[in-house]
Amino acid sequence: MTDPIGIEIRNLYKIFGANPQAHVAAVRAGMTKAELQARHGHVLGLSDINIQIAPGSIQVIMGLSGSGKSTLIRHINRLIEPTAGEIVIEGRNVVGMSKDELREFRRHRTAMVFQKFGLLPHRTVLDNAAYGLEVQGMAEAERYRTAMRWIERVGLSGFEKSYPSQLSGGMQQRVGLARALANDAPILLMDEAYSALDPLIRYDMQTVLLDLQQEVRKTIVFITHDLDEALRIGDRIALLRDGSVIQQGTAQDIVLRPADDYVANFVQHVDRGKVLKVGAVMLAQHGFDALPEASIATDASIAEALQQMAANRLQALRVQDPQGQTIGVIPFQDAINAYTGSKGEGAE
């Protein structure tokens, strides 16, 4: 297995239209998507995107439809050519790669899962799952062996001889996932891979992905417009609007400190009790004379903390890191504030 690798997106711009280069300067100087559209008939796809994705992490890209999510993820394997900017992976700029280099890069460094699956309808599940390996030139017996392993892993044993049209949407996306994982590429790109699935199956597939991530540690770029999915899956989340990143950070950052009304709107319906972790809300322990007896883990949810305090009529809990060290205190009132979203919560 290959070691996970990071992705660095630097000053990336994408303008759609007849003469994109002519308008980069204007966009750099602050022209908005609407102005560019009205005055020059060009569409601003992406504007000054800067994202650093750590090796082995799951980066979620979120935003409403048309905000530029698909455009952004397609720049990472250069299915779309940027107008300006760099994408650096393993010290190499993807934008500068030759045709042959790019093909090798796509064969061995990235794999992609698509919203509408993108399966080959004339091929069986097995041949679809083995497609990436076939393109790499792997011998038939070996690629079938690898593909079968992943077909089993995503729960499709017994369907390897079926055709995509004979499967449900959820099963087809498992094929898409098996095809991507069979490649054993360190980078996995998922463009609204689960958006076409109904909620139960979607939850199921999220679990499959998280379990797999424990095993195979890839650098995953996961696109969704569903906040619950983003919060469940993402180590870090970037919010996109009209082609610009308006906020990025951990789920806690975004729920606790939304950058503007757009983000606040996005997160207002989230179940804060479940999403927020004790560690993100606790206070430093040196402000307290006597530490509370009862303790709670730093990665427990606010809801759990509240439950524990309410059940035992406590005013505060000691917060412990996984090693059992005390690292802070969470008072009942602060937990309530975080839960309801009223001001004044959170440790800076």
Next chain:
Amino acid sequence: MTSWLTSFPQLSDSLLRALQRSIDNGFRSFTRSYGDLIEGFFSPLQTLLIWFERLLLGTPWPVILLVVAGLAWGASRSLRVVIGSVLTLVLIGLFGMWADTMKTISMVLAATLLSIAIGLPLGVLMARSARVQRVVSPILDIMQTMPSFVYLIPVVMLLGIGRVPGLIAVVIYALPPMIRLTNLGIRQVDPEVLEATDAFGSSAWQKLVKAQLPLALPTIMAGINQTIMMALAMVVIASMIGVQGLGQPVLRAISNQYFTLGLFNGFAIVGIAILFDRISQAWGKRLQKHREASHD
């Protein structure tokens, strides 16, 4: 005054005649100097045609019936198509047209193979490049609308009377649907599927043979079907320049007013047209089975 308006002001007769004569002479001298070379170039076609004819005429008729039945079954998995195909050939044989039919079938098969060999790569090129499409499209329009008698003339001048010029005339007539439908089929392939093949690092060739051609195959099969039908439609006209088979008796029947002879041979042509059509269409449909974009 009025005569100036009612009769179009044309070039003078002598000028027109001189123009025609110089073009004719030019082409004739071209024929004289390059005729042998061109004939040599096309001689592999002669070999191909004769080989096909020998194969079909030299094979015992029960074997041919068995092969046709096998093909019909393999393509359609329908007993009705098998029985219909065999019955057609049996009737043709009973009415004394077996040899002519075999000659016609060998000509049609050779023309179809040639059309696929030329049309498939051309169709692929056309699908890959807008410029090629802009150039080839009007040529195809001309090929399809130009009366076939007109292009028989230069073909005969170059190659004389016989099988090969006949085959070339048939191919010119039957080729356009092959090219057009190959182009169409490839252009219709779902762009999302192609994006997925790109994302996994397929080369242009891998994309063509692993995705575009197989997904375009049902449309390409429709093109082959049309090519076969058009080749059959040319059989009578091609017989005017020496192609043997069912066309010649029809031609004789026209000049001598043998009504029944014409009718029998006409029915034989229709019979094998239906036979080819059913078999190739059934095959195309069976290919289509899993190919539709999948929805749930």
